[in-house]
Each structure stands twice: as C-alpha cells, then as structure tokens.
Amino acid sequence: MxxxxxxxxxxxxxxxxxxxxxxxxxxxxxxxxxxxxxxxxxxxxxxxxxxxxxxxxxxxxxxxNQFHCDRCGICRTGGADNFFHCEKCGCCYSFVLKDSHRCVDRAMHQNCPICFEYMFESARDINVLRCGHMIHVECLREMRAHRRFSCPVCLKSACDMSDAWQKLDRQVAASPMPAIQKKMIWILCNDCGAASEVQFHILAHKCPGCSSYNTRQTG
Structure with missing residues (x-):
C-alpha cells in the first residue's frame, strides 16, 4: 500500500x-x-x-539534502553525491567508508542492538562499527559512557582499543600473581577468534595472537 x-x-x-x-x-x-x-x-x-x-x-x-535511492527504495538525507549504495550490505554509506567498511549482509536491515529501532528507516545518525554491525550514534555514545566498548552483536572491539590494552599491560605487569596461583587457563579472543592457553591473572587475559584483552575464559 x-x-x-x-x-x-x-x-x-x-x-x-x-x-x-x-x-x-x-x-x-x-x-x-x-x-x-x-x-x-x-x-x-x-x-x-x-x-x-x-x-x-x-x-x-x-x-x-534529501535524495531518493532506487536500490534502497526510500529517500535519504545528506546529499546523493556524498553516498554510495553497497549491494552486499543493502544500504547507502558515506563515501568515507567506501574502501574501509566491512560488508555484512543486509547490515542496516536490523534493529539497533541497544534501542531496537529498525535502522534501515531510522532518521537518526548511525555508526558503522569496525566489525560491520551498526548502531545509532547516540546509543554508541551511551554505551561508552557505561564503559562498554564491544559490539553488542558479535562482541568484537567497537573502536581502537590499543591505548587501553597498553594501560592493561602496565597494570598486569605491576600486579604479579602469587606463585601458588600461577595456573593456566583457556581463553577465547572476541576480536580474532583464537583459543589460547594463558596464565591466569585476576585483572585480565591477553590474547597472544592479536594482543587484545577482549577475551573470555573458557576453561
């Protein structure tokens, strides 16, 4: 209709x-x-x-600066000259992301993982995370205010965490575990997907493959 x-x-x-x-x-x-x-x-x-x-x-x-995208099937804002349509993602992106975004099938045809608004027809600003999943800019801002830095969908780091990992390196080095607690555990890295055996530490566990602390203990 x-x-x-x-x-x-x-x-x-x-x-x-x-x-x-x-x-x-x-x-x-x-x-x-x-x-x-x-x-x-x-x-x-x-x-x-x-x-x-x-x-x-x-x-x-x-x-x-409204324009109609025939492939999206709806009108968008921001000016047609500033956007391109990604066939795999099924939506329009800023040309800034043309060679850098990670394609996810029908990426915008999902609800925001925070507020659950359908993002394809949303008039609010949307951020494309490093993993390719999408979230409203204001929802991402609120998430960071609560110190949540991983994608709510796939758990990969939502931004460049290298400074945070370096800080954790210093904190771990300054907090050696007692010899009696130097046990080995298995972890899974949320960023690279590698499973590794590492020494247990009360603060955090570093992936030996990609140096990320975005890990979880599995055994």
Whole structure:
C-alpha cells in the first residue's frame, strides 16, 4: 500500500476508502483535492519544497539534502553525491567508508542492538562499527559512557582499543600473581577468534595472537 510521508504544512493528505491504494492531497491554500503531486493543479502552490513521487514524500526543510535511492527504495538525507549504495550490505554509506567498511549482509536491515529501532528507516545518525554491525550514534555514545566498548552483536572491539590494552599491560605487569596461583587457563579472543592457553591473572587475559584483552575464559 502506498505511503505518504508528510513534513510540509502546505497540504493535507487523504485516502479513498473505496480504493485503498488511491491517494490524494488537498491544498491547504485553496482546498483543491488532486492526485499526489508537488504543485497544486489549481492555484500552483508548491506543496513541499522537496517531493519524491516514488515514496510520496514531502518535506519543506531542504537543508537536509534529501535524495531518493532506487536500490534502497526510500529517500535519504545528506546529499546523493556524498553516498554510495553497497549491494552486499543493502544500504547507502558515506563515501568515507567506501574502501574501509566491512560488508555484512543486509547490515542496516536490523534493529539497533541497544534501542531496537529498525535502522534501515531510522532518521537518526548511525555508526558503522569496525566489525560491520551498526548502531545509532547516540546509543554508541551511551554505551561508552557505561564503559562498554564491544559490539553488542558479535562482541568484537567497537573502536581502537590499543591505548587501553597498553594501560592493561602496565597494570598486569605491576600486579604479579602469587606463585601458588600461577595456573593456566583457556581463553577465547572476541576480536580474532583464537583459543589460547594463558596464565591466569585476576585483572585480565591477553590474547597472544592479536594482543587484545577482549577475551573470555573458557576453561
């Protein structure tokens, strides 16, 4: 069923009850009812500064640089010249990420792992994590405020943690374990996926393969 997305004060949308797929708009200036178009056929008033006939989308705030992506099937903001469509991920990304993002099938066609809003149609800013999963920028900010630095979906590090790992190196070196507690344990690295046998430490366990402390004890 067609949908009208309305962010304009120049018209009112109506839908025929007899034909559920038949939409019309009423000009707020002259009360003329017509099929969905950008301009009033009676008085010539522009019903929305931005209009997409494919999405039935009107918007008076053109500072958002709206554009329609045929492959996404929806209108987006930010300017068509600043985005490219990734076929594997099934969504538009900033050109900044063209050669650096990790593809995940239909990456944006998921709910945000924090607030559970469907991200493909979300108007809020979205961050692409190093692992390729997505999260709202404000949700990521809140997550970091609570000292959560791993992807809620796959548990890989959500950002460059090298400074934090160096700090942990110093803390571990400054806190040697008593000889009686120098037992060996198995860990799994959330970043590289390697399983390793390492010496137990009360603070953290470092992956010998990639030097990440984003690990969990498995045995």
């Amino acid at each position: 067609p949908r009208i997305h309305w962010l304009s004060a120049s018209a009112t949308v109506t839908r025929s009850l007899a034909m559920k797929s038949s939409w019309s708009v009423i000009c707020s200036l002259c009360n003329n009812e017509q099929e969905v178009k950008q301009d009033c056929s009676n008085c010539g008033a522009r019903l929305g500064k931005y209009f997409c006939g494919k999405c039935n989308f009107f918007d008076d705030d053109v500072s958002k």
